[in-house]
Amino acid sequence: MKVRPPKAQPEITVDTVIFTIEEGVLKVLLVRRGGDPYKGQLALPGGFLWANETMAQAAVRVLTTKANVKDVFFEQLYTFDNPKRDTRGHVITVAHFALVPAQRLRSIRLDENVSLVPVKSIKRMPFDHMEILSYADKRLRTKLGYSNVAYSLLPEAFTLSQLQEVYEVILGHEVDKRNFRKKIQSLDIIELTGQKQTGRKHRPARLFRFKKRGYAELEEPLF
Amino acid sequence: MKVRPPKAQPEITVDTVIFTIEEGVLKVLLVRRGGDPYKGQLALPGGFLWANETMAQAAVRVLTTKANVKDVFFEQLYTFDNPKRDTRGHVITVAHFALVPAQRLRSIRLDENVSLVPVKSIKRMPFDHMEILSYADKRLRTKLGYSNVAYSLLPEAFTLSQLQEVYEVILGHEVDKRNFRKKIQSLDIIELTGQKQTGRKHRPARLFRFKKRGYAELEEPLF
DNA sequence: ACAAAAGTGTTGTATATACACCCATGA
DNA sequence: TCATGGGTGTATATACAACACTTTTGT
Numbered sequence: 204m205k206v207r208p209p210k211a212q213p214e215i216t217v218d219t220v221i222f223t224i225e226e227g228v229l230k231v232l233l234v235r236r237g238g239d240p241y242k243g244q245l246a247l248p249g250g251f252l253w254a255n256e257t258m259a260q261a262a263v264r265v266l267t268t269k270a271n272v273k274d275v276f277f278e279q280l281y282t283f284d285n286p287k288r289d290t291r292g293h294v295i296t297v298a299h300f301a302l303v304p305a306q307r308l309r310s311i312r313l314d315e316n317v318s319l320v321p322v323k324s325i326k327r328m329p330f331d332h333m334e335i336l337s338y339a340d341k342r343l344r345t346k347l348g349y350s351n352v353a354y355s356l357l358p359e360a361f362t363l364s365q366l367q368e369v370y371e372v373i374l375g376h377e378v379d380k381r382n383f384r385k386k387i388q389s390l391d392i393i394e395l396t397g398q399k400q401t402g403r404k405h406r407p408a409r410l411f412r413f414k415k416r417g418y419a420e421l422e423e424p425l426f
Numbered sequence: 427m428k429v430r431p432p433k434a435q436p437e438i439t440v441d442t443v444i445f446t447i448e449e450g451v452l453k454v455l456l457v458r459r460g461g462d463p464y465k466g467q468l469a470l471p472g473g474f475l476w477a478n479e480t481m482a483q484a485a486v487r488v489l490t491t492k493a494n495v496k497d498v499f500f501e502q503l504y505t506f507d508n509p510k511r512d513t514r515g516h517v518i519t520v521a522h523f524a525l526v527p528a529q530r531l532r533s534i535r536l537d538e539n540v541s542l543v544p545v546k547s548i549k550r551m552p553f554d555h556m557e558i559l560s561y562a563d564k565r566l567r568t569k570l571g572y573s574n575v576a577y578s579l580l581p582e583a584f585t586l587s588q589l590q591e592v593y594e595v596i597l598g599h600e601v602d603k604r605n606f607r608k609k610i611q612s613l614d615i616i617e618l619t620g621q622k623q624t625g626r627k628h629r630p631a632r633l634f635r636f637k638k639r640g641y642a643e644l645e646e647p648l649f
Numbered sequence: 650a651c652a653a654a655a656g657t658g659t660t661g662t663a664t665a666t667a668c669a670c671c672c673a674t675g676a
Numbered sequence: 677t678c679a680t681g682g683g684t685g686t687a688t689a690t691a692c693a694a695c696a697c698t699t700t701t702g703t
Contacts (some may be wrong), residue, residue: 215434215518252434258507271459282505282520284481295438295481297505329612364681381684382666405680406673587654604657605693628654629700 213284217261218249218332219277220300220339221270223308223319224356228413229372230319231309231336232270233328237316240290242328245320247336262299270303271311273377276355276418277301280339288331296330300339302355347373348426351392354413360396362408363387367376436507436516439536440484442500443473443523443562444493445540446531447579452595453542454559455493456551460539460597463513464552468543470559473518474527485522486621493526494534499578499641503562511554519553523562525578544552568595571649574615577636583619613644 221232233245248269258279266272279420284295311317322340327333340416346352353369367383387393394414399407444455456468471492481502489495500522507518534540535586547562550556570574576592590606612618617637622630 211438211477211479212435213438213475215436228536251493252436253431254434255509255516257509258505275581279505282502284520284697286480286540293478297507341672362682379667380682381668384683391686400682402675403681404675497686572652585655602693602695603655604695605654608658609692622653626654627702629656631655 212291213295216249216250216294216296217258217265218247218296218298218335219248219253219262219265219269219335220280220298221266221303222339222343222356223305224302224320224369224372225305225319227368227372228289228321229340232303233325234269235316236316236329239337245318246328247298247332251422252418253298257298258297262301266301269311269317270301270308272303272307274301275301275307276352278418280335280342282316283331283332283335289334298335298338302343304351304356304358306358315354331389344373348355348407349424350418350420351413351415352418354416355418359416360412362400362410362411362425366393366411386425390423390425392419392421434516435614436518438475439472439517439519440475440481441470441519441521441558442485442492443470443503443521443559444489444526445545445562445566446526447522447526447577447592447595448528448542450578450591450595452546452563453544454548455526456494456541456543456548458539458541459552464575464626467552468531468541469552470521470555472642475520481520481522482563485524486544489524492534493531493595494524495530496529498524498526499575501641503558506554508554519558521558521561523565525566525575527579527581537587538560572641572647574636574638575637575640575641578641582639583621583633583635585623587631589616589634613648615642615644626638 213343217411223230223232226234232248232378235246236244248265250261250265251260256264260275262279263273266275279315280298282295286293286294288294308319313317322336325333325336330337343352347370353366354426357365364385365383366387367380370383371377392414393411396412397409398410399406400410446453446455455471457471459465459467459469471488473484473619475481477612479487484604485500489498491501503521503523505518505520509516511517511519519540535542544563545559547560548556552558566575570593576589579592580588586607589610590601590603593606615637616634619633619635623633623635
C-alpha cells in the first residue's frame with residue numbers, strides 16, 4: 204500500500220478588486236478592516252467562502268454587502284496561495300475584479316469605513332493585496348483592448364467623450380479624439396440613442412449606448 | 427452578535443493540461459483513471475493538494491510524476507468550482523497548463539495508462555475536464571500572440587520551419603513563410619546558433635535559439 | 650538529375666497616425 | 677460675445693498581405 208500525505212485543508216476566501224472611474228481617475232473600493240490581522244487598515248473587500256457557495260456567489264455577496272451594487276461586470280482573476288500571505292495560517296484567496304460606474308456607488312460612499320481610493324495613490328495594503336491589485340489593473344488594461352468591458356464603467360447612455368475618458372484613464376495616456384471616434388465607431392459595438400446630453404454650457408453631445416450590455420470580445424482588437 | 431454561516435470546507439485539487447506538438451498535431455497528455463469515479467477513463471492528470479504544498483508545487487509534482495518532466499513552462503489557468511463538477515462532494519480544482527517539447531515526453535510514453543491524444547479528437551472527459559481543456563487551448567492561442575511561449579514547445583535549437591509549425595498547429599491555419607520569417611526576426615527574440623541541421627535530404631536549415639529561455643511578453647504583439 | 654525543404658524581395662492595399670478648425674449651447 | 681467642449685476630414689507613413697523562384701543538400 205502506498206502511503207499518501209494528508210490532504211491540504213486551507214481556508215478559502217474571495218477578494219474583490221472593485222474598480223470605478225470618478226473625476227477622471229481610476230479608483231478602487233477599499234474597506235477598513237474591522238478585525239485582526241491588520242485591524243483598521245484599508246484593504247480589498249472580501250471574506251471567507253461559505254458552505255454551499257460558489258466563488259461567483261461569494262463575489263456577488265461581497266459586491267452586494269460592501270459596495271451595495273448588483274448586476275455589475277466581474278470575473279475571476281487568479282488564485283493566490285502564497286503560504287505566507289496570511290498570518291493566521293493556510294488561507295488561499297480567489298481574487299476577482301469588478302467594474303462599476305461611479306454613479307452606482309453613490310449610495311454607499313457616505314461611509315467612513317468604505318472609500319474610493321485612486322489606484323495610483325495606493326502604496327501599501329495588508330496581505331498580498333498590492334499584488335492582487337497590480338494583477339487586476341493589468342488585466343483591466345489588457346481586457347479593454349479586446350473586449351467591450353468599458354460598458355461596465357459607464358451609465359447606459361454616454362457621450363463619446365465619456366467613453367474616450369474611460370480609455371484614457373485606464374491606459375494612462377491621452378488618445379486622439381478623431382482617431383478614437385473613427386475606430387470605436389468602426390467596431391459596431393455602440394449605437395446612437397437619439398438623445399442628446401442637456402444642461403451643459405456647450406454644444407450638446409449625442410448619447411450612445413452599447414449594442415450589447417454584457418461582456419463580449421471584439422472581433423478585431425482595439426489595440 | 428451576528429451569526430455567520432459556516433465556512434466552506436471544499437477539497438482542493440490541481441489539474442494540469444500538458445500540451446505538446448507531435449507529428450504536426452497539438453496533443454494533450456491524458457492519464458487513465460485508476461480509481462472511481464470514472465475509473466478507466468482518460469482524464470487530465472491531477473490530484474489532491476497536499477498539506478503544506480502550494481498550487482505551483484502540486485502542479486510540479488503532477489508534471490514530475492505523470493509526465494516525468496522538470497523545468498517546463500506552466501502557469502495557473504483558472505479555478506473551477508462548479509458545485510456539481512465532482513460527484514464525490516465539494517471539490518474545487520485549480521487548473522494549470524504546461525507546455526513540453528515532444529522529445530522530452532519520450533521517456534514516459536511507452537505506458538498504456540498515459541497517452542498523448544490529439545486535442546481535436548477529444549470528445550469526452552470526466553468531470554469538467556472538457557471545459558478546462560477548452561479554456562487552456564484558448565489561453566495557449568492567445569498567449570502565443572503576445573509572448574515567447576513557443577520556446578517551451580521546441581528544443582533549444584530549432585529551425586525557422588519548426589518554429590513556424592508551432593504557430594500553424596496552435597493557430598490552426600497556415601501562415602506565409604516569408605511574412606512569418608520577416609516578422610519573427612523583427613521581434614528580436616531569437617538568434618542564430620551558428621549551427622546547421624544535418625542529415626536531411628535537402629538543403630540544411632540554420633538553427634536558431636530563443637535569446638531568453640523563460641517566459642517573456644513581447645513588446646509588440648505578433649498578432 | 651531529381652526530390653525536398655531552405656531561403657529570399659517587391660508591390661499593392663489597408664491601417665494607423667498626425668493634425669486644426671467650425672459648431673451649438675449656456676452664461 | 678465669450679467660453680466650453682462637440683464634432684468633423686485629409687494627407688502621410690507604416691504595417692500587412694499576396695506572391696515565385698533559386699539554393700543546397702541527399703539519394
